Amino acid sequence: MSGQRWTDMIxxxxxxxxxxxxxxxxxxxxxxxxxxxxxxxxEFDIEHPEDDERAKLVADTSKVKQVMPEMENIQSQMNSMTGKSSKKEGRGVFGSVKDALGLGGGGGSGVDEERLAAAEGLAQRYADELQTRLESTGKWARVRSAVQE
Incomplete structure (x- = not known):
């Protein structure tokens, strides 16, 4: 699939x-x-682009788990600015990257599975809204065609 081409279209x-x-x-x-x-x-992908009935824009959220430790840092920083306590000290970007790669040695996965599921669900709702927009503007068929090239 020529991913760059169709994503540029939208x-x-x-x-x-x-x-x-x-x-x-x-x-x-x-x-x-x-x-x-x-x-x-x-990342976004289109499942079954050749089929008018089954074509669907989907949010590939397989990499979201990798950014969850940094999201916790953002939340920790926001809490410290408002005076709320955080359950752990912020470890910075490098600490988060090390944790995401399993090199942090901090114990536990560091990923809040509920927040991960919420992020994945919200991303799919975004994809649904984007597909609805593409359909309403008449671009959906052209985008699906570009995916097949």
Whole structure:
């Protein structure tokens, strides 16, 4: 699949959905910064692009787990700014990367499975909104065609 080509076709649509989706993010358990971090780890794919009935834009969230330790740091920093206590000290970007790679030696996975599931669900809702927009603007068929090239 020529992934870069079809994703380039929808940049403007993604920007529009970002604006429209801002309220859903605000209503979620994630800050804007945390959501931005989640989205850096999400890739989009189209399942069954050749089939009008089954074609679906999906959020590949397989890499989101890798950014979860840094999300905890963001939350810790936000808590320290508001005077709330954090369950652990922030370890910085390098500490988070080491933890994500299993080199941190801090014990435990460091990943809140509930927050991970929430992030994955929110990412898929974003993908659904993006697909709806592409369908309503008449771009969906062209994007699906580009995926097949």
């Amino acid at each position: 940049v403007g649509d993604r920007m529009a959905v970002d604006r429209e989706f801002a309220q859903e993010v605000a209503d979620s358990q994630f800050s804007r910064q945390e959501w931005g971090l989640v989205m850096t780890a999400v």
